[in-house]
Amino acid sequence: MGRSPCCDENGLKKGPWTQEEDEKLIDHIQKHGHGSWRALPKQAGLNRCGKSCRLRWTNYLRPDIKRGNFTQEEEETIINLHSLLGNKWSSIAGNLPGRTDNEIKNYWNTHLRKKLLQMGIDPVTHRPRTDHLNVLAALPQLMAAANFNSLLNLNQNVQLDATTLAKAQLLHNMIQVLSTNNNNNPSSCSSTMQTNNNLFGQSSYLENQNLFGQSQNLSQILENDHDEHLMVRDPLESFSSPIQIDVQDDHNSLPLLVPASSQESKQAQMMIKNKDITTYNHDDTSNPSSSNSAFTQDHHQPWCETIDDETSDSYWKEIIEQTYSEPWPFAE
DNA sequence: AAACTAGACAACCGCTGCTTT
DNA sequence: GAAAGCAGCGGTTGTCTAGTT
Known part of the structure; x- marks a missing residue:
């Protein structure tokens, strides 16, 4: 497709538009429509390339452009659509009347x-x-309080090398944090969750995305009992009882921002394509496969895959170093 | 008051895909 | 089918402004 850019032509003005240029462009389009953008500048008496005129019109001068701050609803829509579509700004803009892709x-x-x-x-x-x-931002303080000696004592009958022990200790403490946050006091969740609540006024996003993402991150040690709570199997289960985490099924929550499966993603994209975004609802109880259970059972799979891929020694080395703020003590 | 920095946003650039010749 | 023309898209850059030192 060999074609030289229209703006290669010499002598055409670039940069910010003046009021006079804006008026010329508006006047011409109101009278004649934009027609061919390439031909427009000459017809309108503008020393600009057609591309520049089109951008100025579509992004700034168009009469139906909504000005002013984005509303919370618009923000949520953008985030939602972005989670489904990625950087398809024009598609996202198509679902936000008055907003341009550039904006x-x-x-x-x-x-x-x-x-x-x-x-x-x-x-x-x-x-x-x-x-x-x-992810581990809240851990250091808790880690400091962790009783590592008790772990050592508990492990006295088990043959574990130091590296494995450190990994186990980290997982153990992470689960303690998670179970504490869930069992004791929902309002005492991590600062991350509170930040999230402030943003959306609801906690569902993080409950789905972050907190349980963390739980499911530990897929190897968790077992989903497919009811309304997760059975968390402690990595050191031979030493302690399984931890039960209640999962609130909040029907008033925001829809999930990430589809539970690729199939669901396609469904969502199809609806968006058909401008039917309002009908896309993960909580559609008529379809059990699209309910929250889809999230708890299917959605976490990529996340688990991620952690599975990352369970190399270097990964653990990094985590443990950052958690304890100390050099990796088990250097090869 | 001047210099510097960071944030916000308008505009540009290069590429892609569709349509036309 | 190939080449050219065009509009649109997304990433990037440039410019302006407000805040800070």
Whole structure:
């Protein structure tokens, strides 16, 4: 497709538009429509390329453009759609009347992306960040209080090398944190969750995405009993009882931001394509496979795969070093 | 008051896909 | 079927402004 860019032509003005240029463009389009963008500048008496005119019109001068701050509803829609569509800004903009792809893209990059990062959510995958610095942000204080000696005592009858022991201890403490947050006091959850609540006024996103993402991150040690609670098998189960975590089935919660399966993702994209976004509801009880159980059983699979792939020694070395703020004590 | 920095957003650039010739 | 033309998309850059030192 060999074609030289239209803006290669010499002498055409670039940069910010003046009011006079805006008026010329608006006047011409109101009278004649834009027709061929390539031909428009000449017809309108503008020393610009057609591309520049099109962008100026679609992103700024169009009369149906909505100005002003994004509402919370719009924010949620963008995040939701972004989790389904990725950086398909024009598709996202198609579901937000009055907003342009450029505006949404800018808003994402300057606001929403940061918000998600602060919440410990990867803005690309819409899953808990895997850099474990954030995932484990709440751990250090608890780790300090952890009774490592008791673990050693408990392990006296088991042959474990130091590395395995450290891994087990870390998992053990992570589960303690998770079970504490869930069993004792829902309001005393991690700061990450509180941040999330502040953003959306609801906690469901994080309950689905982050907290249980963490639980399911430990897939090798968890067992889902397919009811409304998760049976957490402690990695050191020979030394302690399984921990039960209650899962609130909040029907008033926001829809899941990430489809439970690739099939569901396709379904969502189809609906968006058909401008039927409002009908996309993960909690559709008429279809059991799309209910929350889909999340708890299927959705976590990629996340588990991730952790499975990362259970190398280097991965653990990094986690343990960061958690204990000490050098890896088991260097080869 | 000047210099510097960071955030926000408008605009540009290069590429892609569709349509036309 | 190939080449050319075009509009649109997404990533990136440039510019402006407000806040900080």
